[in-house]
Amino acid sequence: MVTAADITERVVLVGVVRSQADVDEGMESLDELAQLATTAGAETVDRVIQARPAPDPATYVGKGKAREIVEKARQLRATAIVFDDELAPAQGRNLEDVAGVNPLAPDALKIIDRTGLILDVFAQHAHSAEGKLQVELAQINYMVPRLRGWGEVMSRIGGSRGGGGAAGPSLGTRGPGETKLEIDRRRIARRLRKLKDELKQVERTRTVKNRQRQRVGAPQISLVGYTNAGKSTLLNAFTGAGVLVEDKLFSTLDPVSRKLELPDGRAAVLTDTVGFVRKLPHQLVEAFKSTLEQTVHADLLLHVVDASQPDPRDHIQAVDQVLMQIGAGDVPRILAMNQVDRLDPETRRRLEGQFPDARFISATKGEGLDELLEAVAGRLAASQTIAEYVVPFDRGDVHSQLHELGEVQEEVAGEGGWRLMVKGPRSVLGRFGEFVAPFNPPGGRLDGTAEPGAGDDAERPEEAGQPQEDQPADGAG
Ligand SMILES: Nc1nc2c(ncn2[C@@H]2O[C@H](COP(=O)(O)OP(=O)(O)OP(=O)(O)O)[C@@H](O)[C@H]2O)c(=O)[nH]1
Ligand SMILES: [Mg+2]
Numbered sequence: 096m097v098t099a100a101d102i103t104e105r106v107v108l109v110g111v112v113r114s115q116a117d118v119d120e121g122m123e124s125l126d127e128l129a130q131l132a133t134t135a136g137a138e139t140v141d142r143v144i145q146a147r148p149a150p151d152p153a154t155y156v157g158k159g160k161a162r163e164i165v166e167k168a169r170q171l172r173a174t175a176i177v178f179d180d181e182l183a184p185a186q187g188r189n190l191e192d193v194a195g196v197n198p199l200a201p202d203a204l205k206i207i208d209r210t211g212l213i214l215d216v217f218a219q220h221a222h223s224a225e226g227k228l229q230v231e232l233a234q235i236n237y238m239v240p241r242l243r244g245w246g247e248v249m250s251r252i253g254g255s256r257g258g259g260g261a262a263g264p265s266l267g268t269r270g271p272g273e274t275k276l277e278i279d280r281r282r283i284a285r286r287l288r289k290l291k292d293e294l295k296q297v298e299r300t301r302t303v304k305n306r307q308r309q310r311v312g313a314p315q316i317s318l319v320g321y322t323n324a325g326k327s328t329l330l331n332a333f334t335g336a337g338v339l340v341e342d343k344l345f346s347t348l349d350p351v352s353r354k355l356e357l358p359d360g361r362a363a364v365l366t367d368t369v370g371f372v373r374k375l376p377h378q379l380v381e382a383f384k385s386t387l388e389q390t391v392h393a394d395l396l397l398h399v400v401d402a403s404q405p406d407p408r409d410h411i412q413a414v415d416q417v418l419m420q421i422g423a424g425d426v427p428r429i430l431a432m433n434q435v436d437r438l439d440p441e442t443r444r445r446l447e448g449q450f451p452d453a454r455f456i457s458a459t460k461g462e463g464l465d466e467l468l469e470a471v472a473g474r475l476a477a478s479q480t481i482a483e484y485v486v487p488f489d490r491g492d493v494h495s496q497l498h499e500l501g502e503v504q505e506e507v508a509g510e511g512g513w514r515l516m517v518k519g520p521r522s523v524l525g526r527f528g529e530f531v532a533p534f535n536p537p538g539g540r541l542d543g544t545a546e547p548g549a550g551d552d553a554e555r556p557e558e559a560g561q562p563q564e565d566q567p568a569d570g571a572g
Contacts, residue, residue, distance in 0.1 A: 104137035106207075107168045110144050110179035111156060118144055121179075123405060124373070127344075128179045128209060130323075134343045135215045140171045154193065155186045161193045168194075168204055175205040181376065182208040184240045191243075210237060210376040216345050217379060223349040225297040225386070230348075232290050233382035235283060242280065298385050314363045314475050314520035316355065317390040319418065320399035321410040322346075322370030325433040328458040329399055330367040333468070338367060345370060350386060357472040358465070366393070371417045373409070380420055387421045394520045395474055396428035402446055402455070403437035427478050429454065429470055436460045480521050483532040487512040493530060500524075 108128050112121035121144045129139045143164055151157045155178060156164065168176050176194065187206055194204040214234050221227045318326040322345050327338045334353035339346055348369050355365040368390060369383060380387070390396060398414060400407050411430075418424055430453040435443060447455065454470055456463035481504070486494045494513055497503060501519030508514075514532065517524060 104132075104135075104175055105140045105171065105173045106132050106137045106175045106177050107141045107143065107164065107171065107173045108132070108139055108177050108179065109156060109164060110142075111150050112144060112146050113148060115146050118146065123409075124179055127373070128177060128212070131209075131212050131216055131344055132177060134345070135212060135219065137175070140173055141167065143167075150180065151186075152183075153186065154189045155180070155182055158193070161190055165194050165204060173204065175207050177212055178206070178208045180208060181210040181374065182206075187241055188243060209374060210378070213345075213372065213376055213379065217348065220345050220348050225294070225301070226348045228290055228294045228297065229382040229386070230379075232287070232294065233376065233378040235287055235290070236378045236381070237376070239280070239283060294385075301385075313354070313361075313523075314394040315366065315392065315522045316363050316395045316397055316471065316475075317366045317368060317393040318399055319368065319390055319396050319414060319423075319428075320370060321401065321414055322372050324370065324399045324401040324410070325458045326370060326399045327351075327367050329397075329431070329433065329456075330365060332458045332461065332464060334365060336367075344372065350389060355471075357475070358468055359472045359476070361472070361475075363394075363471070363475065365397075366390075371414050373413045375413070375417055380417065384421060387417075387423075390418075391421060391423040391426065392522055392525075393423075393426055394478055394522050395471065396423065396426050397431055397471065398428050399431050399433050399458075400453075401434050402432035402443075403434045407432070407446070408449075427474060429467070429474060431456050431467055433458050435462060475520065478521065479518050480524055481516060481518045482524050482527075484515045484517060484527060484530040485512050485532045486515065486530050490530075493527065497527065 108125050110121045110125050110128070112118055122142075125142050125144065129142070132139050145156050145160055147157065154161045164176060176190075178190075182190070187208065190206045191203075194206055196203045196206065214230065214237060217230045218234065221230045318330060320326050323342065327336075327340045327347050330336050330338055330351065330353060331340065333355055336351060336353045338351050347367055350366050350368045352364050352366040355363045357363055366389065368386065396418070398411070400411055404410055415424075418426075430450060432446060432450060432453045432455045434457060435455045436457040436459065438446070443455070446453075454463055454467045456467055458464070484497065486497070488508075490512070494515075497515055497517050500523050501517035503515055503517050505516040506513060
């Protein structure tokens, strides 16, 4: 844990906006960057915003401006300059040259970018074996194109300052493993392969565990949202999970699942997972894909928003983008505008107008939580799907599981086995994909009478009868 005493880094933040009119927005983005810096244990000593139509391809801010910023940073005794974007490797190198970074000047100003900083925060907050492996994988993928060819000692990750200091690893150099420094490309490549193998192993174990958990047959709900929106607070409020809640970015990296009792007496599984941020580094999205994909397989997403942000739409958009990236764009979702206790009545009315379908809640004060649960139960009931199965007579296990997990609406014993029409959550029925009846007999119903009982609560008719396959069999489990 980083405490105030550990703060050794003093950073200057730099952002580029297109025009003078965008300066406010740029400042907001720098506020967030400052929060990331604080979370990583650094103190922000100055902020610079530059308006230019496009970032400079060579130095991001332009060479003259770069010199100016370096000068200012030196005067302020800053230890690093942090850019509010991912710098191209060449931009990073050029800026390092301006800042005088070289192997013989270990105390030179460091050049860090938004991605590097986020990776640093993730590295600090990764606790599980899987989380650590994922962060290291992302860090290596980030580092490889940025290695500088000046000898074996040089690598951006772990270029430790001074050596022998008591403060421990410094900003932008932290990693879950100790293997970051002084490794040449061959060793990096070897490490990458090993990491991927280990990750696969961990994922396999997790898949097995998941299957066991899902066997309970409860519908799956995932909390998603911008980092620091209050996802973990809501999980705690709903389930008494006792998960760590902090006014810090990316407190949660490892998914936590708890049983959620719904007002209609049924149970669901609620999962809290990693939060999102604007410009979430693609290396992280890649590395965390398997974790994030768990949200893809949910029956319902509960999108938690910090409504007290100046413009919650930005955050909502950033979250939507990541959801699209990981293929969860069309999972049904409920928008929960959280932290309403921090809104003045006027802002609240405006937001209610802007987001008519959202639920307005306060996870800390307990406001609106009962109504939110009602909405969750309603949506889950509505997003049930119906599928028809043919189960061979020698698969009594599957037959009884379908009875246990779904609501069997019709059943006949016929040629080839039992034919069953089953209603249930998509995530549950999807696991029996291999037993789905090859085609629906004309007339729909098993007994040859009229249409299936559409119109009750089948929300999306196209879903009926074709539950999605669970993850493609990868030979695991
Ligand atoms: N005033 C107020 N504060 C809240 C509310 N919900 C959460 N918070 C605070 O917001 C901060 C972040 O809450 P978390 O639950 O850790 O947020 P998170 O979405 O899990 O964040 P990460 O795991 O870091 O991505 C904490 O300081 C909470 O106490 C709320 O309804 N009202
Ligand atoms: Mg959290």
